[in-house]
Amino acid sequence: MLSLGLVGYPLSYSLSPRLHAAALHTMGINGEYQLYPVPPLPQGASQLEIILQRMRQGEINGLNVTIPHKQTVLFHMDSFTETAEAIGAVNTILHEEGGLIGDNTDAAGFLADLRRVLPDTPRPRTAVVLGAGGAARAVVYSLLSTGWEVSIAARRLDQAKALADSLCASQDPLKRATPIDLEPDSLHSLIPETGLVVNASSAGMVPDVEGSPWPCEIPLPEQAFVYDLVYKPLETALISQARAAGLHAANGMGMLIEQAALSLERWSGQPVPRQAMWQVIQ
Known part of the structure; x- marks a missing residue:
């Protein structure tokens, strides 16, 4: 067996x-x-x-x-x-x-599903990853490996910096993610050029279903596809935010x-x- x-x-x-x-x-x-x-x-x-x-x-x-x-x-x-x-x-x-x-297998799994759900429309190859834990490591690695420019937004800036530094050391030093605070002021400047938002944190996961990692004070980027690694519930608060704004979105079930x-x-x-x-x- x-x-x-x-x-x-x-x-x-x-x-x-x-x-x-x-x-x-x-x-x-x-x-x-x-x-x-x-x-x-x-x-x-x-x-x-x-x-x-x-x-x-x-x-x-x-x-x-x-x-x-x-x-x-x-x-x-x-x-x-x-x-x-x-x-x-x-x-x-x-x-x-x-x-x-x-x-x-998280990195390959994420990329395979992103290719499945990402609409075939022109968008900036710039991503914002929310969170800097173990799941975020695989997401950031896979995006950097496929040519995306990546910002890592975390409530603890030191954790985002540590993730960016460690992945920079293991990959092409020129492909470095940018660590930022997960705060409205930091995210606001990225909105016009962001084509992908990925939630790699536990925000919105059962039992905290009302939580969203994206600050309610600012809108989601209007060109962005929103991918939430959380799959319980199937429609998270972040996905609801995205669809209410007319954006395409997917959960992490795939x-x-x-x-x-x-x-x-x-x-x-x-x-x-x-x-x-x-x-x-x-």
Whole structure:
């Protein structure tokens, strides 16, 4: 049996078991996908150690990692894929010859879904990413890698600067994101030239469904497509703001499915039917 799972906290709203169960069934693979809720460190340190040790021993064949452990697990890996090393965050763990390999499918998952939903109309190749945590790292990396100019807006400017510096060190130094405060004054000057707004923070996620990362004092950029990584609820406060302003917008369900499928392809070595995953949540 292929034993898979998800490490993070909290996990009560996770759709991952349903997505993977549907794909495994369609692929004809005998497998299971379990949830491993691990509180933030230091409280969850011993639990995380136990789960990763089980994987080293072959009891678990593959793990996904979500908030708040995408960077926590870096210190437990034996090696990394080039993508995970460049991003500085792990969302997928592979097991090979007793060693744990940290991978990241968030970046490729985000780009694949952005290409699916982004309208084929001219727009500035300038993006504003809201948030500077583990999810933001993958988004900023993928946008910089595909030629976008990126500003990272965070409530803690030092966190945005640290993210910009770390990605600059791992990529072409000329492709550097610009850190800014997530405040109306800082964002206002970017509005005329912004073609993409991405929420990579937890603002608007269940249970804080009324929250929006975009300040209500200023309008969204009129040329922008709005992409919210949050998918619970399906229509977040930010997406409602965007549609009320006449803008196209999408939630993160497509990214969730794509990164999950890419992870399962790594573990199984087989193509994964995305349609089976979409059908189980519709």
